[in-house]
Amino acid sequence: MEPESFSAVEKGNSLLPKKIEIMPSQVDSSNITCFNNLRNRMNILLIQEDAFWKQREKTYWLCDGDLNTKFFHAAASSRRKVNIITSLMDINDECVTDEEQLCTVAKNYFTTLFIPQVSDTTPVIAAIHESISAEDNNSLTTPFAIEEFKTSIFSMKPDKCAGPDGFNPGLFQKFWPTCVEELFNQCCDWLATGSFPSSLNSTNIALIPKGDSHTSMKHWRPIALCNVMYKVVAKVLANRLKVVLDKCISECQSAFVLGRSILDNVMAAIQIIHHMKTKVKGNMGEVALKLNISKTYDRIEWNYLREVMEKMGFSQQWIMLCVETVDYSVLVNGSVTRSIILGRGLRQGDPL
Numbered sequence: 001m002e003p004e005s006f007s008a009v010e011k012g013n014s015l016l017p018k019k020i021e022i023m024p025s026q027v028d029s030s031n032i033t034c035f036n037n038l039r040n041r042m043n044i045l046l047i048q049e050d051a052f053w054k055q056r057e058k059t060y061w062l063c064d065g066d067l068n069t070k071f072f073h074a075a076a077s078s079r080r081k082v083n084i085i086t087s088l089m090d091i092n093d094e095c096v097t098d099e100e101q102l103c104t105v106a107k108n109y110f111t112t113l114f115i116p117q118v119s120d121t122t123p124v125i126a127a128i129h130e131s132i133s134a135e136d137n138n139s140l141t142t143p144f145a146i147e148e149f150k151t152s153i154f155s156m157k158p159d160k161c162a163g164p165d166g167f168n169p170g171l172f173q174k175f176w177p178t179c180v181e182e183l184f185n186q187c188c189d190w191l192a193t194g195s196f197p198s199s200l201n202s203t204n205i206a207l208i209p210k211g212d213s214h215t216s217m218k219h220w221r222p223i224a225l226c227n228v229m230y231k232v233v234a235k236v237l238a239n240r241l242k243v244v245l246d247k248c249i250s251e252c253q254s255a256f257v258l259g260r261s262i263l264d265n266v267m268a269a270i271q272i273i274h275h276m277k278t279k280v281k282g283n284m285g286e287v288a289l290k291l292n293i294s295k296t297y298d299r300i301e302w303n304y305l306r307e308v309m310e311k312m313g314f315s316q317q318w319i320m321l322c323v324e325t326v327d328y329s330v331l332v333n334g335s336v337t338r339s340i341i342l343g344r345g346l347r348q349g350d351p352l
Contacts, residue, residue, distance in 0.1 A: 082209060085333055089216050099335060106330040107337040109217040110205065113298050114328075116343035121304045125311055131247045132313035140240050141317050144191065146184050150176070152235035156228075163227040164202045164329065172228060187233050191318055200230050201325040203347060204336065222298075224349030225331075234322055234351040241352070248312055298345040322352055 087097045088105045096105060158170030172179060190196050207220040214220065226234070246257050254260045276286050293299075306320050326347065328340040 083207075085207065085214070085220070087215060095215070099333065103330070103332045103335055103337045106207070106217060106332050107340060110222070110328060110330060110340050113295065114340065114342045114345050116301055116303070117299075119301070119304075121301075121307060124304075125307050128308060128311045130311065130313040132244060136244045136247070137313070137315040139243065141315050144184075144188050144236065146180060148236045148239065149184050149187065149232060150180070152232050152239065153228075155235065156231065161206065161225050163225045163230075164199070164204055165227040165229070167228045169228055169231070172232075183229070183232070187229075187236070190233065191321075194318060194321055196230075196321065196325045200227060201322070201327070202227065202339070203326055203328055203349075205328050205330045207331065222348065224328075224347035226347070226350060230322075231351055237318065237322065238351045297348050300346050301344045322350070 085102055087095050088102055090096055090101070090105050091108065096102060153169060153172050153176065156169035156173075158168065158173055160168055162168050172183070190200070204225040205222045206225055208223055210219050210221050242258060246259075249257055252265075254264045255262045273288060276288065279286070302320065302324055305323065309319050310316075323346065326342055328342065330337040330340070
């Protein structure tokens with residue numbers, strides 16, 4: 001059965017209960033089929049309404065917390081209102097409110113942000129040691145198995161936000177037996193040739209508000225919404241990288257590596273600060289320095305990343321394939337800007 005519009009679902013849910021309430025006293029052998037059909041239709045409309053609110057509220061509250069109540073509906077609607085961009089400051093510090101101008105401001109901001117910068121990375125590259133062996137590279141580039149792709153697709157939440165293709169992981173999970181062979185063969189071809197179709201790595205940037213003031217693009221956090229097919233490929237590669245990640249990342253860095261806890265660094269920082277506060281003797285002064293790099297992911301230079309991975313010993317087969325083939329479009333109140341061709345940056349939302 002084709003899904004109906006939400007207005008039709010709401011109208012049906014308001015009318016059908018009244019008909020069903022009246023009919024039991026009038027049911028006989030001549031109209032029992034009509035009564036059963038009304039009950040079945042009522043059940044279908046309730047399921048569709050439930051699915052609508054589940055998709056609209058992205059915090060999985062409907063599953064893990066509140067029920068399908070008026071309070072839940074109000075919370076879901078208020079979240080949508082908060083995410084609406086009403087005004088932005090352009091490069092001339094003028095406030096714009098027109099929908100087309102808002103899209104232009106957003107596009108120009110990210111276009112400027114992703115322009116590559118010229119810098120001397122030689123001293124940093126020279127300090128890096130080779131950490132990936134030939135055996136590691138063999139395990140990274142060995143032929144792929146169907147089970148890897150199944151693990152990848154079923155590790156995603158089924159109702160995650162869709163990318164430019166409009167699909168979510170739930171579709172592929174539902175029809176996995178039907179699409180597995182074609183998906184597997186196609187992904188293997190892309191990785192073997194080292195090239196993606198132009199639309200595969202297209203990505204929408206969704207803007208999430210930060211803080212109370214939302215007048216500048218700096219007050220909106222960009223989240224990348226990738227196509228499901230790309231996510232499958234990226235997760236397969238990420239799962240392979242996990243095996244050698246502990247060789248690439250220093251023992252002093254606790255995040256990103258399985259078996260390490262970021263709380264270890266928190267505890268070490270607390271102990272250091274406590275020691276500095278309680279120190280009362282000695283001629284040597286001590287100072288703690290906290291660094292917060294703005295837009296860290298967005299400022300990663302691709303040439304620098306390639307040189308680092310080459311120095312570590314990674315194979316060239318798919319080293320930069322997922323990074324350099326991306327193009328962005330920004331979502332502004334449901335409108336999509338023209339594509340932005342990148343020169344640097346890593347996506348927040350990309351499995352890799």
